[in-house]
């Protein structure tokens with residue numbers, strides 16, 4: 802039911818932990834399942850994501866998608882990181898079962914929330930970045946999976 806990549810990232814998640822003095826932190830949850838994810842970004846002076854860590858209190862798919870999402874944004878600019886959608890994360894994991902697709906939204910939203918926090922701290926705007934929600938289940942019905 803799960804791809805080998807999902808199982809690998811679930812059993813050996815990359816970039817687990819937190820960062821001291823992060824450039825941006827984003828926390829999102831899904832009230833329907835109770836899962837919570839937090840992403841920490843360390844962004845350098847050239848707006849490149851130098852380091853990223855995550856903590857996920859959630860299901861295996863949420864752990865695997867956060868792990869893959871952190872791998873995909875590491876080394877990227879804050880603008881490129883915005884292109885890391887839940888679909889990109891799922892593709893990189895060779896897919897998720899349909900009932901677990903919503904779990905991948907947590908990773909995308911947590912990255913957006915961390916980028917938003919970074920932008921606010923630097924009094925800048927990242928084009929295309931919308932104000933994140935803290936509970937993604939509020940928007941689930943509108944999401945086009």
Ligand code: FES
Nearest residue numbers: 834836860863904
């Ligand atoms: Fe909630 Fe997976 S069941 S994130």
